[in-house]
Amino acid sequence: MEYILETKDIIKDFPGVRALDHVSFQVEEGEIHSLCGENGAGKSTLIKVLSGVHPYKSYEGQVLLKGTEQKFSNINEAEEQRIAVIHQELTVFEDLNVTENIFMGNEIETNGIIDWDLMYKKAEKWINKLKLENVNPRTKVKSLGMGKQQLIEIAKALVKDAEILILDEPTDSLTDSETEILFDILNDLRDEGVTCIYITHKLDEVFELCDSVTVLRDGESVGSDKVNNLEKRDIVQMMVGREINQRFPERKTDIGETVLEVKDYSVVDPENPDQFVVKDVNFELKAGEVLGFSGLVGAGRTELVNSIFGAFPGEKSGEIYLEGNKIEITSPKDAINQGIALVSEDRKRFGLIPTMDVKENTSLAALQDFKESLSLNHNQEISKVRDYIDKLNVKTPSIREKVSKLSGGNQQKVVLSKNLMTQPEVLILDEPTRGIDVGAKYEIYKLIQELSKQGVAIIMISSELPEVIGVSDRILVLSQGEIAGEFDNSETRVSQEKIMMAATGGN
Amino acid sequence: MKEAKKEEGFLGLKKSNFNFDIKTYMMVIALVGIWVVFTFLTKGTFLTSRNLSNLFRQSVITSVLAVGMVLVIILGEVDLSVGSVLGLCGGIVGILDVWVGLNPFLTIVSTLVIGMLIGLWNGWWIAYRGVPSLIVTLGGLLGFRGVLLGVTGGTTISPLSKAFNYLGSGYLPEMVSNVLGLGLIAYIIYYRLHKRKKKKEHGFEVSSLTLEIIKIVLTSLLVAMFVMILNSYQGIPVLVIVLLVAMAIFTYITKNTVFGRHIYAIGGNEEAAELSGIELKKSKLIIFMLNGLMAAIAGILLSSRLNAASVSAGDGAELDAIAACVIGGASLAGGIGNVLGAVVGAVVMASLDNGMSLMGAPMYWQQIVKGLVLVLAVWFDVATRNKGE
Numbered sequence: 001m002e003y004i005l006e007t008k009d010i011i012k013d014f015p016g017v018r019a020l021d022h023v024s025f026q027v028e029e030g031e032i033h034s035l036c037g038e039n040g041a042g043k044s045t046l047i048k049v050l051s052g053v054h055p056y057k058s059y060e061g062q063v064l065l066k067g068t069e070q071k072f073s074n075i076n077e078a079e080e081q082r083i084a085v086i087h088q089e090l091t092v093f094e095d096l097n098v099t100e101n102i103f104m105g106n107e108i109e110t111n112g113i114i115d116w117d118l119m120y121k122k123a124e125k126w127i128n129k130l131k132l133e134n135v136n137p138r139t140k141v142k143s144l145g146m147g148k149q150q151l152i153e154i155a156k157a158l159v160k161d162a163e164i165l166i167l168d169e170p171t172d173s174l175t176d177s178e179t180e181i182l183f184d185i186l187n188d189l190r191d192e193g194v195t196c197i198y199i200t201h202k203l204d205e206v207f208e209l210c211d212s213v214t215v216l217r218d219g220e221s222v223g224s225d226k227v228n229n230l231e232k233r234d235i236v237q238m239m240v241g242r243e244i245n246q247r248f249p250e251r252k253t254d255i256g257e258t259v260l261e262v263k264d265y266s267v268v269d270p271e272n273p274d275q276f277v278v279k280d281v282n283f284e285l286k287a288g289e290v291l292g293f294s295g296l297v298g299a300g301r302t303e304l305v306n307s308i309f310g311a312f313p314g315e316k317s318g319e320i321y322l323e324g325n326k327i328e329i330t331s332p333k334d335a336i337n338q339g340i341a342l343v344s345e346d347r348k349r350f351g352l353i354p355t356m357d358v359k360e361n362t363s364l365a366a367l368q369d370f371k372e373s374l375s376l377n378h379n380q381e382i383s384k385v386r387d388y389i390d391k392l393n394v395k396t397p398s399i400r401e402k403v404s405k406l407s408g409g410n411q412q413k414v415v416l417s418k419n420l421m422t423q424p425e426v427l428i429l430d431e432p433t434r435g436i437d438v439g440a441k442y443e444i445y446k447l448i449q450e451l452s453k454q455g456v457a458i459i460m461i462s463s464e465l466p467e468v469i470g471v472s473d474r475i476l477v478l479s480q481g482e483i484a485g486e487f488d489n490s491e492t493r494v495s496q497e498k499i500m501m502a503a504t505g506g507n
Numbered sequence: 508m509k510e511a512k513k514e515e516g517f518l519g520l521k522k523s524n525f526n527f528d529i530k531t532y533m534m535v536i537a538l539v540g541i542w543v544v545f546t547f548l549t550k551g552t553f554l555t556s557r558n559l560s561n562l563f564r565q566s567v568i569t570s571v572l573a574v575g576m577v578l579v580i581i582l583g584e585v586d587l588s589v590g591s592v593l594g595l596c597g598g599i600v601g602i603l604d605v606w607v608g609l610n611p612f613l614t615i616v617s618t619l620v621i622g623m624l625i626g627l628w629n630g631w632w633i634a635y636r637g638v639p640s641l642i643v644t645l646g647g648l649l650g651f652r653g654v655l656l657g658v659t660g661g662t663t664i665s666p667l668s669k670a671f672n673y674l675g676s677g678y679l680p681e682m683v684s685n686v687l688g689l690g691l692i693a694y695i696i697y698y699r700l701h702k703r704k705k706k707k708e709h710g711f712e713v714s715s716l717t718l719e720i721i722k723i724v725l726t727s728l729l730v731a732m733f734v735m736i737l738n739s740y741q742g743i744p745v746l747v748i749v750l751l752v753a754m755a756i757f758t759y760i761t762k763n764t765v766f767g768r769h770i771y772a773i774g775g776n777e778e779a780a781e782l783s784g785i786e787l788k789k790s791k792l793i794i795f796m797l798n799g800l801m802a803a804i805a806g807i808l809l810s811s812r813l814n815a816a817s818v819s820a821g822d823g824a825e826l827d828a829i830a831a832c833v834i835g836g837a838s839l840a841g842g843i844g845n846v847l848g849a850v851v852g853a854v855v856m857a858s859l860d861n862g863m864s865l866m867g868a869p870m871y872w873q874q875i876v877k878g879l880v881l882v883l884a885v886w887f888d889v890a891t892r893n894k895g896e
Contacts, residue, residue: 333785335784352779374763
C-alpha cells in the first residue's frame with residue numbers, strides 16, 4: 001500500500017553523535033501517528049529532516065511523499081508540499097496581535113497591499129474553530145496564556161492548508177482543558193482527512209488520541225504498530241528496552257552524614273504566579289552520595305536546583321538546611337560561599353564566558369582565592385588552573401585558548417573545573433553529559449565517582465535513564481513539580497521501566 | 508607535540524605569544540603609519556617635538572574619557588553622558604574657583620566627588636532599576652548640560668587661578684622629566700625580570716632571555732624617546748602626566764584585580780558571570796561611578812587647559828571617547844577591550860585632527876576622515892575575528 005509519508009533508512013550524523021540510524025517510518029493517510037521516545041531518542045531530529053530544517057544531502061536516505069522522493073532544501077519547500085510543523089518551543093510574535101500571528105508569512109494581499117478586513121474576518125473563524133474564549137482577532141498574543149498561544153501556533157499551521165501536520169510535544173504547556181480542546185481539533189482534522197504526526201512521551205495521550213505509534217530509541221526505530229494492538233507496558237519497554245551499552249564506572253562509596261536537607265520546598269512560576277513549577281518537595285542528601293533526579297523535560301528539576309542555588313527568579317517557599325543549619329540563599333554568590341556549586345544544563349548560556357580563555361573561565365568562580373592584598377597572583381592562578389585542567393584531562397592547546405574553540409566535552413570539563421575550584425560540599429550537575437561524546441561522558445562519570453569518594457554530595461539531573469541508573473545511589477523522580485517516586489539504587493539497580501512509569505504518571 | 512614545535516619560530520617565539528594583545532600591536536602600527544604619512548604630507552612639520560607635544564596635549568581630554576569609557580564598554584554598556592558631565596564638572600571648577608574663591612585643592616576634590624555622584628546616579632538607574640544604559644545616559648547627556656546652563660547662567664567663567672593654569676598649560680622641568688623617565692625604565696627592567704623569575708619559580712616555561720632583553724630594550728627606548736622628544740620642546744606637559752597616572756591605575760585594575768576580571772566576565776556573558784558568583788549590580792554601579800570620576804577629571808583638565816569654563820565644553824566628547832575605545836579594539840558587545848588600546852585610539856583620532864589641520868585641510872575633511880577611520884577600524888576587527896573562529 002502507498003503511504004502518505006515514508007522515510008527509508010535515514011541516517012543523520014552530528015559531530016561525534018549519530019542522531020538517526022537507518023530510521024524507516026511510515027505514516028498512513030488520515031491517521032494520527034504518534035512518534036514516541038525518550039529525550040534524545042532522535043524524534044526532533046527526524047522531524048527536522050521531514051520538514052526541511054535539515055536540508056537534503058545533510059542526511060542519508062530517502063523521504064517519500066505519496067511515493068515520490070522529496071529533496072527539501074529548506075522549510076519553505078516542505079511547506080509548499082503542505083507539511084507544517086508546530087515546534088515544541090513557541091514561535092509566536094508576542095507583540096503582534098492574533099491575526100498578525102495567524103497569517104504571519106501568509107498575509108492576504110491584493111497588489112501588495114494587505115487586506116486587513118479579510119484577514120480579521122478569517123481570523124475570527126479560526127478563533128471560533130479553536131474555541132479560543134475571550135480572544136478577538138486584535139488581541140495581543142502577549143496577553144494570552146501559554147496554552148492559547150500554542151493554539152494560535154496551530155492556527156498558523158492550519159492556515160497554510162497543511163496536509164500533514166507535525167506537532168512536537170504540543171501539550172507540554174497546556175492545561176488539561178486546553179489539551180481537551182486540542183484533541184477535539186485534531187480529531188476534527190482527522191475527519192477532514194488531515195494526517196498528523198504527533199510527538200510525545202506521554203503515553204496516556206498516545207492511547208487517547210493516536211491510531212498508530214512508532215517508537216524511536218537511540219536514533220533507531222525499534223517498533224511500529226497500531227495502538228489497538230499494544231499496551232502501555234509494551235511501549236515503555238520499547239522506549240527503554242536497550243541493553244545498557246554505555247559503561248559506567250563501578251560505584252563504591254561510603255555514604256556519610258546528611259549534608260543538605262530541603263523541606264517543603266515550593267517554587268512559583270515567575271511568568272504565571274498562580275502556578276507552581278516545584279511543589280512541596282522534600283529530600284535530603286548525604287556526604288558522598290550521588291542523588292539522581294529523573295523525570296521528563298519540564299518536570300521542574302532544573303527549576304528546583306536553580307532555585308536552591310539562588311538563580312531562579314520565581315518566588316520560593318520552604319527551608320534549606322546545610323549540615324543542620326538553616327541557610328538563606330538569595331544569590332548564586334551566597335550559594336557558592338556556602339559551599340554549593342551548580343553546573344547548569346546550558347553551558348553556552350550559563351556556563352561559559354565566550355570572550356575569555358580557558359584559564360579565565362576556569363578560575364572565575366574562585367578568583368578570590370588568588371587575591372594577594374589588591375592584586376591577583378597570576379602565577380598561583382595559572383598553577384591551580386593547570387592542576388584542574390590536568391586532573392580533568394581537558395584537551396586544549398594552551399590555557400590561553402578561547403573556550404569557544406574547544407569541543408563540547410572539553411568545554412563541559414572547563415565548566416566543571418570552574419565549579420570544583422570553589423571546593424563545594426554540594427555539587428549540583430544539571431544534565432552534565434548533554435551533547436558530549438561517549439568518551440568524555442565516561443570521564444565525567446568517573447569524576448563524579450571520584451568526587452563522591454572524597455565526600456562531596458552530588459545531585460545529578462539527567463534525562464537519560466541509563467545514566468541516572470548507572471551513576472546514582474538513589475533516584476528521585478519528579479513529575480509536574482512534585483516528587484513522584486524515590487528509588488534506592490545502591491544495591492540492585494532500579495529498572496528503567498519503573499522510573500519511566502513514575503515519570504509519565506503511570507502506575 | 509609535533510604541531511606545537513612547528514609553531515616555534517624566530518628566537519623561539521611561539522605564535523601564542525603574539526595572539527595576546529595583537530590588536531593593540533596592530534593599533535600601534537597603524538598609529539605609526541599615520542604619523543609617517545603625515546610627516547611626508549607636512550614636509551616634516553608633523554614630527555617636530557613642538558607638534559608632538561601639542562598632539563599629546565590635544566589628545567589628553569579624549570584619552571581620559573576613553574580610559575573610563577573603555578571599562579563601561581567592556582561591561583557591555585555605554586555612557587553617552589560623559590560629554591555633559593565633563594562640561595558640568597568643568598563649570599563647577601569655574602564656579603568654585605572664580606566665583607566662590609575656594610582653594611584649588613578643595614575645588615578639585617569637590618568636583619571629583621560630584622563626578623562620582625553623577626556616576627552613582629547613572630549606575631543606580633542602570634544596575635538597580637534595569638533601565639538600559641543608552642537611555643539613562645542619553646537622559647544624562649541632555650540633563651547635565653541643562654544643569655550646567657542653569658548653574659552658570661550660560662556665561663563663560665574665567666580666568667582660573669594659577670594652580671589650574673599650571674595643570675592645564677604647565678610642563679615638568681627637564682630634570683624632573685629625566686628622573687621620572689629613568690625611574691620608569693628602572694621599574695620596567697625590574698618588573699620584567701622579576702616576573703620572569705617568579706614564573707620560573709612556579710616551573711612555567713618562559714621566553715628566552717634574549718627575547719626578554721630585546722623586549723626590555725625596546726620598551727626602554729620608547730620611554731627614553733618619549734621623554735627626550737618632549738624635553739626638547741618644553742618638557743612633559745602636566746596634562747600628560749595626569750593621563751599617564753590614570754592609565755597606569757586603570758590598567759592595573761583591569762589586568763591585576765579580581766574586580767577587573769569580573770568586568771570582562773560580565774561583559775562576556777552576564778548570566779554565566781552571575782552564576783559564577785559575581786555581583787552584577789554592584790559591579791555595574793562601581794564602573795559607572797569610576798566613569799563619572801574620569802569625566803570629572805576630564806572636566807577639570809579641559810577648564811584648566813582653556814583657562815575658562817564654558818557652557819559648550821565637552822560637547823560631543825562622549826562620541827569621541829566611544830570612537831577611541833572602538834578604534835582601540837573594544838567591542839560594543841562587551842567583554843573585549845583594554846585601556847592602552849583606548850588611549851591609542853584617542854591618539855589616532857587626535858593625530859588625524861592635528862595632521863590635517865597642519866595640512867590646512869578644512870574642518871569638514873577632518874570629520875569625514877575620522878568617520879571613515881572608525882568604520883574601517885571596526886570592519887578590520889570584524890573581518891579578522893571571523894577568520895579566527
